[in-house]
Amino acid sequence: NAGVTQTPKFRVLKTGQSMTLLCAQDMNHEYMYWYRQDPGMGLRLIHYSVGEGTTAKGEVPDGYNVSRLKKQNFLLGLESAAPSQTSVYFCANLSKTVWTSGREYEQYFGPGTRLTVT
Amino acid sequence: KQEVTQIPAALSVPEGENLVLNCSFTDSAIYNLQWFRQDPGKGLTSLLLIQSSQREQTSGRLNASLDKSSGRSTLYIAASQPGDSATYLCAVRGSGGSNYKLTFGKGTLLTVNP
Numbered sequence: 734n735a736g737v738t739q740t741p742k743f744r745v746l747k748t749g750q751s752m753t754l755l756c757a758q759d760m761n762h763e764y765m766y767w768y769r770q771d772p773g774m775g776l777r778l779i780h781y782s783v784g785e786g787t788t789a790k791g792e793v794p795d796g797y798n799v800s801r802l803k804k805q806n807f808l809l810g811l812e813s814a815a816p817s818q819t820s821v822y823f824c825a826n827l828s829k830t831v832w833t834s835g836r837e838y839e840q841y842f843g844p845g846t847r848l849t850v851t
Numbered sequence: 852k853q854e855v856t857q858i859p860a861a862l863s864v865p866e867g868e869n870l871v872l873n874c875s876f877t878d879s880a881i882y883n884l885q886w887f888r889q890d891p892g893k894g895l896t897s898l899l900l901i902q903s904s905q906r907e908q909t910s911g912r913l914n915a916s917l918d919k920s921s922g923r924s925t926l927y928i929a930a931s932q933p934g935d936s937a938t939y940l941c942a943v944r945g946s947g948g949s950n951y952k953l954t955f956g957k958g959t960l961l962t963v964n965p
Contacts, residue, residue, distance in 0.1 A: 764951060775957040776940070783951065823894060827951075837902065838883060838944055840953055842895040 736760045737843035739824050745849045746814045754809040754846050756824030764827035765807040766791075766840075767799060769820040776823070782807055814850045822846045853878045853949075857941055857956035864931055865964050872926040872959045874941030879919050882944040885953070886915050886926050889938045898939075899926070903946070931963045 740755040756765065767779040768791075778791030782801040796818060798810045811818060824843040854877045864870050874884070883902045887895040899908045899915040901924070907916040914927040928935060938958040945952050 773957070776942075776955040778952065781951060825895075837900065838950065839897060839900050840885060840942075840944075841897060842887075844894040845892075847892075 737824055737826055737841055739822075739843040739846050741846060742844070743847050745851065746811075747851055748815060750814050751810070751812050752814065752848075753811075754822055754824075754848075756807045756809070756843060758805055758807075758826050760826065760828070761804070762826040762828055763804070764829075765801065766825040766827070767797070767807065767809045768823045768825065769793065770823060770845075771820050779809065779822075814848075816850045818848065819850045820848060822848060853881075853943060853945060853954040855941060855943055855954050855956035857939075857959050859959060860957070861960040861962075863962040863964065866931060866933060868931050868963075870928050870931055870961070872928070872939050872941075872961070874924040874926070874956055876922045876924075876943045876954075878945075879922050880946045881919060882946045882950045884915075884917055884924050885942045885944070886913075886924075887940040887942065889940060889958070891937075895940060928961075931961075933963050933965050936961055936963050 736759050738757050763784045766781040768776045770776050777793045779797050780799040782788045785804040788799045800808045823845050828839045830837045856875050858873045885900045886898045889895050901908045901917045912929040917924045938960050940958045942953045942955045
């Protein structure tokens with residue numbers, strides 16, 4: 734989905750360093766999400782946002798912070814990186830299309846950021 | 852708590868074979884179900900979306916079915932090709948107050964051999 738972009742694509746951090754991952758959408762969707770994907774664990778929700786200025790915790794929020802100052806951007810921050818945060822991080826948004834029969838919710842993902850913490 | 856299971860975890864087939872990937876979920880109160888494809892080192896691409904009121908959706912050689920009452924979905928791939936090799940993920944969206952949330956299975960790694 735060309736509509737969701739992530740920066741950077743790769744990053745290596747030392748333990749204790751901080752960084753921010755940027756997710757941007759070129760659509761006007763309210764909902765945005767941050768997931769992490771680990772071997773054997775599947776995709777797990779870190780934080781999500783239901784609109785500009787709002788954020789909420791997902792399943793695995795500890796060690797991460799997020800901000801949604803603008804509707805188009807959703808930032809994921811690691812204040813003090815730990816090796817356990819080595820993972821692939823995906824951003825996603827949610828399209829809510831309204832049909833005559835109801836609403837259709839379809840989720841789209843960005844290309845991912847591969848983060849290694851040494 | 853919703854749990855999604857995909858069987859098998861890995862599948863290897865010769866080119867041209869028709870195949871079925873299975874997905875089961877524990878809570879039938881879902882809004883919809885989405886099948887994704889993930890290529891190595893890439894993001895997730897949405898393949899098919901089935902609303903809870905629908906029984907199946909088709910896109911080209913792909914057909915997904917949904918039996919909400921029994922908590923099952925299948926993804927049928929006809930005439931498989933080496934380019935179909937990827938990990939296929941099933942995800943269900945909760946209903947009501949949980950409709951913001953997508954719960955994923957761990958995926959089926961498909962290899963189609965030439």
